[in-house]
Amino acid sequence: MAFSILIVDDSRAMRSFVKRVLHLSGFEMGTCYEAENGKEALNLLDREWVDAILTDINMPVMNGEEFVQSLAAHESFHTIPVLVVSTDRTEDRVRQMIALGAQGYVKKPFQPEELREELEKVLEVAYAGK
Amino acid sequence: MQGSNLQRIFFESASEVLEAMFFAGVTEEVSQPVGNALISAELTFHGNPAGRFGIQIAHATGRVIAASFLGLDEAEVSEEQIVDVVCELTNMICGSVLSRVEAGARFELMHPEIDSRNADWRLAKNAVGATFGVEDGSVTLWMIFDEIEPALVA
Numbered sequence: 001m002a003f004s005i006l007i008v009d010d011s012r013a014m015r016s017f018v019k020r021v022l023h024l025s026g027f028e029m030g031t032c033y034e035a036e037n038g039k040e041a042l043n044l045l046d047r048e049w050v051d052a053i054l055t056d057i058n059m060p061v062m063n064g065e066e067f068v069q070s071l072a073a074h075e076s077f078h079t080i081p082v083l084v085v086s087t088d089r090t091e092d093r094v095r096q097m098i099a100l101g102a103q104g105y106v107k108k109p110f111q112p113e114e115l116r117e118e119l120e121k122v123l124e125v126a127y128a129g130k
Numbered sequence: 131m132q133g134s135n136l137q138r139i140f141f142e143s144a145s146e147v148l149e150a151m152f153f154a155g156v157t158e159e160v161s162q163p164v165g166n167a168l169i170s171a172e173l174t175f176h177g178n179p180a181g182r183f184g185i186q187i188a189h190a191t192g193r194v195i196a197a198s199f200l201g202l203d204e205a206e207v208s209e210e211q212i213v214d215v216v217c218e219l220t221n222m223i224c225g226s227v228l229s230r231v232e233a234g235a236r237f238e239l240m241h242p243e244i245d246s247r248n249a250d251w252r253l254a255k256n257a258v259g260a261t262f263g264v265e266d267g268s269v270t271l272w273m274i275f276d277e278i279e280p281a282l283v284a
Binding site for chain 1: 146147150151196199200201211214215217218221222224225226229233234235236237238239241
């Protein structure tokens with residue numbers, strides 16, 4: 001089964017890298033959408049359904065914290081699993097993002113296999129039995 | 131400040147980030163930056179400690195690591211992509227350095243920007259820097275604290 005994903009990061013280079021390493025690592029990816037910040041991502045989700053979201057935290061306009069909170073409060077989007085991908089490595093931050101509604105957290109720098117494994121883990125939890 | 135704790139941390143962080151995300155090896159400290167056309171990027175970070183962090187990298191080296199990061203041939207990489215990748219490199223190395231400087235502390239990293247002014251980082255008070263070899267070129271990392279951190283520059 002191929003999964004459609006949304007990559008939210010203000011760095012075009014980082015979005016391209018994430019997309020490439022997921023492909024190279026053997027992740028079964030369907031359509032891959034991209035957004036520069038949380039607000040753009042929410043606008044995109046009004047038009048397109050995705051199976052999982054990978055998001056950065058530090059972004060202009062709407063950061064990752066606000067974005068994850070908005071998803072958690074949304075009547076439809078709250079079921080979409082979210083994997084945070086960030087340079088912030090503090091356990092305090094990881095706990096905070098999980099408490100806000102994220103299902104997983106990958107710290108940069110990461111190995112390609114690590115990203116795929118974490119993404120597959122949150123997908124498995126979210127869609128187990130469906 | 132040669133041999134300072136922060137210079138050791140710079141090497142560990144540059145190695146970790148460049149090897150994992152850019153597939154590039156880092157060699158021990160070199161005395162002078164390699165190459166003429168240098169790209170400089172920097173960002174401000176808030177927290178404890180607070181300050182500025184920047185990197186300088188030869189343009190040719192920037193092109194090599196951008197190609198590696200994006201999975202492109204070097205000839206295909208645009209100037210905009212080199213700038214974008216160097217900014218992302220700055221962001222990731224800074225995050226790695228700060229997590230080693232003060233494990234567990236919260237920092238807020240501002241968006242990295244290309245800025246030629248950081249060529250003068252050596253003139254700043256409370257500055258620490260180091261230059262390492264990477265992909266036939268070099269990368270210089272520097273950090274300027276708003277307040278001196280004696281343990282780091284000892």
